[in-house]
Amino acid sequence: MSLYHLETLLWIDRLGTFSAAAERLNTTQPAVSARMRELEQRLGTRLFRRDGRTMSLTAAGRKLVRDCDPLLRDMQIALLGSGGFAEASGVVRIGAGEIAAASCLPAFVADLKADMPNVGLEIEIDLTANLIQQLLTGRTDIAFAAGPIAHPALKTQPIGEVALMWLASPEVAAAFTAGEAQLPVWSLASHSPIHGRMRDAIEASRIAQESLNLCNNARTMIDIAKAGGGVGIFPEPMARAEVAAGALVELSDMPALASVAFHVAMRVSDSEPVLARIFDRASQLSLSASR
Known part of the structure; x- marks a missing residue:
């Protein structure tokens, strides 16, 4: 059993589908399916049940997710090393509305790159409705969006208003x-x-x-x-x-x-230290201070 087996399982749980997990992990859906078959074989138990066209976790699968999530998070923190977040790596996808992109985003991204030089950023400008959908499906990790954002799978923080x-x-x-x-x-x-x-x-x-x-x-x-x-x-x-x-x-x-209120949002299920750190930093932004 390898760490990527457990990481894949956690992303399936977070995003809800094998295909979404495959996209987030930059692999294919057949590769994700193969990893889960290997994991089930090595554990000797079923982790998924098929409900029509969808797959859901069994009781054993849910317990494994619950037990492994904090362990992987602690390991990720340990692997950051003595240099802290300056040694963080990976790719973070940030979505932003046009107004946020023209106000708080440029300075935020510049400061983020200075503190996390090895973290690659992929920034996409889109409408709020599309940003929320991309966030829910795992295509985006952090979103800066207009208006109130109410969804049980997302946590949000207000970052000010635009006149x-x-x-x-x-x-x-x-x-x-x-x-x-x-x-x-x-x-x-x-x-x-x-x-x-x-x-x-x-x-x-x-x-x-x-x-x-x-x-x-x-x-x-x-x-x-x-x-x-x-x-x-x-x-x-x-x-x-x-x-x-x-x-x-x-x-x-x-x-x-x-005025138009703006929020930063991320998935509640995301426990990756780098994403949590970026969300916390984004939560400290003030659009009014960017004037």
């Missing part, structure tokens, strides 16, 4: 103040967690609803507004430079916009 602003180019802002009709207005698309509050604010404004346009990329919307393409609701960190340079100006007398 939203009504912005337009100086020329468009002047035309809007003068009462010019049918100015285009831009909002993040419906699958964004902040689309609803944007739409509510637009409905409360004096902007014609037929002028509403949607985009799934805030950076593109900012560029459109800079080019005089209309009025938009933008995350403050992403538009900060344009506002400071005068390329975009804030519109006055517009409906108030609630």
Whole structure:
């Protein structure tokens, strides 16, 4: 019996399927199945039962997971050596929404690489709904996402809020103040967690609803507004430079916009010391401090 047999068993338990465990361990599903057959043969007991198309742990399998999880975690801590987390290795996958990626993520990643130079990072920018799904299936280890995140398999920590602003180019802002009709207005698309509050604010404004346009990329919307393409609701960190340079100006007398809360999340079942350390560090972030 080898450590990789037990590690594979733990990842199957954490992620729920052989295929998800295979992806997390950078191997194939047949290889994972073979490891579990070997483990069952050497233990002389069944660890899995088939329920239709799914596999579930037997009582013996659950006991083995419970007994081995803390042992492997302690071994991982011991293998970090006297250099602590500076000697950590492996690959950590971080998912982030576009707004978090433009605010707290760059400095966080730079500090992380300075302290854990041997840990490889894979960063993916995506929508919150996709980030949560990737986290649950093991394709991502840590996620920075907008809005409340409520799932029993995830633990989360709030890291602050991001303000939203009504912005337009100086020329468009002047035309809007003068009462010019049918100015285009831009909002993040419906699958964004902040689309609803944007739409509510637009409905409360004096902007014609037929002028509403949607985009799934805030950076593109900012560029459109800079080019005089209309009025938009933008995350403050992403538009900060344009506002400071005068390329975009804030519109006055517009409906108030609630800030967007952000959280860092990871799977409850993950007990790897490196992931726990990264989550703890991420939990200390403050989006307001990044201004």
